[in-house]
Amino acid sequence: MSTKEQLLEKFQNRTAKVAVLGLGYVGLPLATVFAEAGFQVIGVDLVPEKVEKIRRGESYVLDVPSETVAALVKAGKLDATTDFSVCREADAVSICVPTPLRKTGDPDLSYIISATDGLAPYVHPGMVVVLESSTYPGTTREMVLPRLTGASNLKAGEDIFIAFSPERVDPGRKDWTTKNTPKVVGGITENCSDVAAAWYAQALDTVVRVSSTEVAELAKLLENTFRMINIGLVNELAIMCDRLGVDVWEVIDAAATKPFGFMKFTPGPGLGGHCIPIDPLYLSWKMKALNYNARFIELASEINTNMPRFAVGKVQDALNDRGKPVKGSKILVLGVAYKPDIDDMRESPALDVIHLLQQKGAEVRYHDPYIPHFQHDGWEMRSEPDLMSAVRWADAVVIVTNHKVYDYPAILDAAQLIVDTRNALGAAGKNHPRVVRL
Structure with a gap:
């Protein structure tokens, strides 16, 4: 039986051990969903206070009730630690760490680097690693892949399986959650996609496979760039309406009565959250390296800022x-x-x-x-x-x-x-x- 087949069998039987690196607003909900699906899950986070709360059965993430954490901890399905060495026993690893922008506007990938370097000594044949942190196209292939395979001489798609699956968490929502929001998955190779998709399918309702990690990375940036630009548009409309003496809210409500070809966005005092103000700038930064100016992104960012x-x-x-x-x-x-x-x-x-x-x-x-x-x-x-x-x-x-x-x-x-x-x-x-x- 090949390494791939062995992993698929573990997923099917729920005997695979899961590690989630980063227990924030993405990692903790994902860890609980896998634990609820029957997997034994260990979360790794460098903040001792988070680890201690989880071990006490307490949640610090709004979307995850403490009762859920307590029940999973008591059942032995969920645990947490600051020690990366637990990944030695893991069959599947999800990396859910922050990816902020530096003050200079370029991506700060130090958290991804830290997580992959912490994981690297413990990678082994028969492991799948999925990056969920929002980032620019090429990060998984150019940064994660060599860090996890370089020293170990493991071959992606045969010994170890590496993929990207963008988080789609919208904090506070009850209708769309980690479990029922469609999950995009793209692997370094076809085998990587097979294994990663099979793993996620055991716990999440819908898995959408794409042809590569770059497609999956760019899909996430498109989602948030779409929102950023449209919010920038209505924010500029608010400024124009102020100059014209027209009620911007009435204008938007009137336009929203059109049953086709229009999607309602509303203005505000600026953009917030980790994704929408930041993710599009990853793409803009990447394109500058290719001598291309992402004009829509830059203009929307200027208006929103x-x-x-x-x-x-x-x-x-x-x-x-x-x-x-x-x-x-x-x-x-x-x-x-x-x-x-x-x-x-x-x-x-x-x-x-x-x-x-x-x-x-x-x-x-x-x-x-x-x-x-x-x-x-x-x-x-x-x-x-x-x-x-x-x-x-x-x-x-x-x-x-x-x-x-x-x-x-x-x-x-x-x-x-x-x-x-x-x-x-x-x-x-x-x-x-x-x-x-x-």
């Missing part, structure tokens, strides 16, 4: 119309998560909005029911303990994240001035004397 400043300009104008300068004004920011109803602040535009207002001399406080405190670039803030007291305190309330739990009618009734960057107030905010909309 400037939206916090545009939002702050609306606050400044609104206060000015009421005879108040920003300097010395008391401003309450509602919501600092990057999107509604989650506790994730990665790349949140609220950080830029707060910082810009502080630079202009405002006294800024915030409230977010999901984020009681945060630290960012050397400064720390805590959420106001009493929402309505903070609303009444403020000269201006700026709605940055439209959490559903907020009682917007009560906020509207108590606030002196509201700058609504998300149309959270809906019809109640239109033409209201104390409301300024984006």
Whole structure:
């Protein structure tokens, strides 16, 4: 029986041991899904606090209930460690580590390098390794493959099977989860694709095979580039409507009545999250190395990056119309998560909005029911303990994240001035004397 056939049999019988490298918002949900499917799963993370919480049966990821983690740990299906050597016994490894951008705008692949270098001493014949971290086309073949096969002399597609499968996690969603979101898989070779697809198919509802790792890598970048560019388009529309004196929200709602050829996107104070503001820039960076300028990406990024400043300009104008300068004004920011109803602040535009207002001399406080405190670039803030007291305190309330739990009618009734960057107030905010909309 070939190495490939042995692995496929292990997957079919659920006897394969699974290791997940990186237990963040991608890795922990994936680890629990494989464990629920009957595999014995060990998570590897360099943050001891995460490992200790999992071992206690506690979850720190919004989409994974602590009850699920506790039950899997108790059943012996899920464990965690900081020690890479557990990969020695693993048959299947998924790499789910962050891929941020450096301040210079080029990809920071140090987490992928660290994970693959940590794994490399323990690779062995009969192992499948799948990279899930978003990255530029060619990363799996050019960086992961040589690191895992160079010293070991293992041959991809015969001894070891290497593939790329982009994560498609949308934090906070209940309809589309790790289990039921279609999973794109592309291998270094056809055999690599066979093995990786067979593994994922044991735990996930739908697996979509593509011809190569590069196709799988680029598919993820296309998904998020599509969103980034369309959000950039409506953000620019918001700026144009502001100049024209036209209600951008009414324009978008009117356009959205068309039953074909239009997809509704809405403007806001900027882009947040790990994927949409960052992933397209991986592609732009890669294309520069090939002497090609990804103009749509660069333009959309420029527009989206400037939206916090545009939002702050609306606050400044609104206060000015009421005879108040920003300097010395008391401003309450509602919501600092990057999107509604989650506790994730990665790349949140609220950080830029707060910082810009502080630079202009405002006294800024915030409230977010999901984020009681945060630290960012050397400064720390805590959420106001009493929402309505903070609303009444403020000269201006700026709605940055439209959490559903907020009682917007009560906020509207108590606030002196509201700058609504998300149309959270809906019809109640239109033409209201104390409301300024984006």
